[in-house]
Amino acid sequence: NAGVTQTPKFRVLKTGQSMTLLCAQDMNHEYMYWYRQDPGMGLRLIHYSVGEGTTAKGEVPDGYNVSRLKKQNFLLGLESAAPSQTSVYFCASSTQALYSNQPQHFGDGTRLSIL
């Protein structure tokens, strides 16, 4: 089982460039999430989605956009990359909270450097 797959795994951008991170899950999960991880700050939620066609802001949404056109995919976009967006980005998915104690399932992360 693939689980949650993130592409790419590494990327270096120049300030002002744009890019899209792709997350795909094959577990038929309703919920998907994008986090960034920075030293000493744990995981911070950027955006999340509770279903196809829906998205919501998390703790640190500024400078990012997301889309969920298909249930299995969740895209994270950086329109104009800034050095402050240098981080490791994780995608995760989960089932609905009401019915399950299932945890989030994570991708392997994307290391993004903005020069």
Added chain:
Amino acid sequence: AQTVTQSQPEMSVQEAETVTLSCTYDTSESDYYLFWYKQPPSRQMILVIRQEAYKQQNATENRFSVNFQKAAKSFSLKISDSQLGDAAMYFCAYRSAQWGNTGNQFYFGTGTSLTVIP
């Protein structure tokens, strides 16, 4: 929003010894789930153990066990017979069991970096 606090940024343990990582959380809810994740240098987030708030019995998974104190809002992780492969960053996480916004999100602590000394 719920908050999760891990007050120990770094911990160390001798190989084969026992170590306990602390986690506290703030919530007014009665029904929720708690998790411990392990993140080794490979960066993968690996589920270690989970606990349902309605269960009084502490969860165990082989060498890993928790001490869940609901009234104190404490959820510590005990690692017995520590092994070199246990060296990692450990994250505590909370999730509401309710519908709506509170059930949509997982709340993570800032992590504890565990070093295992040979």
